[in-house]
Amino acid sequence: MTGGALLVALLTATAVAIIGSSPRANAAVSYDHRAVVINGQRRILMSGSIHYPRSTPEMWPDLLQKAKDGGLDVVQTYVFWNGHEPTQGQYYFGDRYDLVRFVKLAHQAGLYVHLRIGPYVCAEWNFGCVRAPSVAAVTSSFFFLMQTIEFYSQSCILLPRCFNQMFSCSGFPVWLKYVPGMSFRTDNGPFKAAMQKFVEKIVSMMKSEGLFEWQGGPIILAQVENEYGPMESVMGGGAKPYANWAAKMAVATGAGVPWVMCKQDDAPDPVINTCNGFYCDYFTPNSNSKPTMWTEAWSGWFTAFGGTVPHRPVEDLAFAVARFVQKGGSFVNYYMYHGGTNFDRTSGGPFIATSYDYDAPIDEYGLLRQPKWGHLRDLHKAIKQAEPALISGDPTVQSIGNYEKAYVFRSSGGACAAFLSNYKTNAAASVVFDGRRYELPAWSITVLPDCKTAAFNTATVREASSAPASMTPAAGGFSWQSYGEATNALDDRAFTKDGLVEQLSMTWDKSDYMWYTTFVNIDSSEQFLKSGQWPQLTIYSAGHALQVFVNGQSYGTVYGGYDSPKLTYSGYVKMWQGSNKISILSAAVGLPNQGTHYEAWNVGVLGPVTLSGLNEGKRDLSNQKWTYQIGLHGESLGVYSAAGSSSVQWGSAAGKQPLTWHKAYFNTPAGSAPVALDMGSMGKGQAWVNGHHIGRYWSYKASGAGGCGGCGYAGTYNEKKCQSNCGDISQRYYHVPRSWLNPSGNLLVLMEEFGGDLSGVTLVTRTT
Incomplete structure (x- = not known):
């Protein structure tokens, strides 16, 4: 063992010894079998995912306040490596990537934070670099590229497979591809060195800002890696050593909060293994000393260009959450609580749409989606009322019918809470519990925070449904000019x-x-x-x-x-x-x-x-x-910006011509309603407003074959069950954040690849 390796081993051993096989009982944040423990108090925690780069800093305070008002305790976010280190050793934490600002705003809103550092994130997020150098700069590096290709052709034998292996990642900066000897997410020295440096960078930054809970900040949990367990069987002999290394490396950072690994059944102590999915009531952690946690309760599903738009009925989502809690679950995170927008070219997939709405309780534009937001708020309220009993220990289970059960929690101090469940998908049930009769709709759970009063039923929605979102055209149209590529x-x-x-x-x-x-x-x-x-x-x-x-x-x-x-x-x-x-x-x-x-x-x-x-x-x-x-030539000239657009000769509108740049100016609509572009008449391309990249647009129609019929809430849900937009455009409207707009004279630039009808492009405002 070298001196450096010996030092690393000693530091790791010391860190593990300090933390022990489970977090210290007197730590600010620890855990036991029943729950995460914050300052000595077990907590039932409701959480929601809001990814900071998928909205603007100006939107963050309102989003976080709506999360708090919705009964959440925690906001959860990934950390996006390719946005923070686009060039090796050069870090960026500005604008939508201002992670510290986001965490501090969450604290101000009264929320804890679960920081999923990864750095692999999945999240339908693009592998490539977000804040990229210019196209011209890349081309000028051609000879370096040729040398790199020569290196891989010698070291990897099969060049295409070697390059493709490097694309198995999401959220990784592109420069990682060209580190000699690189192999992603396995027991590989170059990868582990780069990953450790980034994880330590983020932990150190959070420490220096005093953002961990033991410092008085909001961060109570951290995550390393992401959904790696299912990969182990196909990643070869380096998979398990890598997973164990990642866990030990994370603990050794001294973050002072528990670490989790989702979908990692063999996560080593003290790291907590957690569940992701539409349902997680079947899940138990790999040690009786760890709490049962659900890091991704999928509130809906993503949309792909050419695909339908998925929806998840709130009755089923609430049923899934109550079912998890009644079986001893103590941490639930909605993925997503606000999905937002894949600005720039950050959508992955491929073919993931620019909208990342996800049918979340807060929609892409920051508006409440009712009744989903309100119904979940009521569920959270009932669970909080039951918390004194829930944290006391495991439930006892009583049969109250052929398909009906009661899960009962009792504390030594006399607190009692019960969950009455009916798993039948097509029939209600009338049951008797503790001498009282209760009516249970099909596929539902009733929460009794005091073992008597029916405070909430997952299938009984009291919150009024909001009207379908209205897109109102703004006054005035566009006067277009065009420039042919x-x-x-x-x-x-x-x-x-x-x-x-x-x-x-x-x-x-x-x-x-x-x-x-x-x-x-x-x-x-x-x-x-x-x-x-x-x-x-x-x-x-x-x-x-x-x-x-x-x-x-x-x-x-x-x-x-x-x-x-x-x-x-x-x-x-x-x-x-x-x-x-x-x-x-x-x-x-x-x-x-x-x-x-x-x-x-x-x-x-x-x-x-x-x-x-x-x-x-x-x-x-x-x-x-x-x-x-x-x-494209227009990209190298930056014609999407004010300065770049003045460097070329624009002509009259070019009609339905392929590979054409179009520009127009517009004034910002009055009021505060969110703004969007109706691009349904165009083909495929990209859009910019005042130099800000709105994202890719594509009027790609979903198949009209089935899938968009009725949508009953009862029965097991999957992403194909409840869909809309069959035979229609997958995404028609594109969010333009108001913070990117000036009162007047806003520059809109389109790069139209296929040819579209400019007369149909409309600025709209969104209301519910």
């Missing part, structure tokens, strides 16, 4: 290489786009020149969308989908004698945020690319010289 020209950012290359290895995810260009020579003897039967171009791509141009003329667009990102283009293209230019624009739509099938995670044109219908039959173009250009 060059489709038949290469600039000094272009580079040439033999054969096809994987897109992300070139772009570093600094842009969704990359051009693939090659030339084909057509001899005068080709028969199609006389017959007019044009040759057929076929392109196989790993995804996610592409457009084809031959000699500057557009020959169509193809794209994949959430369940099948790979795609094939096949079309007849007009060619002439001599040199013909084939240009393919490949576009990514977010990077994978979870999974293990690395071989399927390439992006871009990997081939083969063939031209058939020639005298020779079929010609394979895959291995000839190709010229590559990262990003």
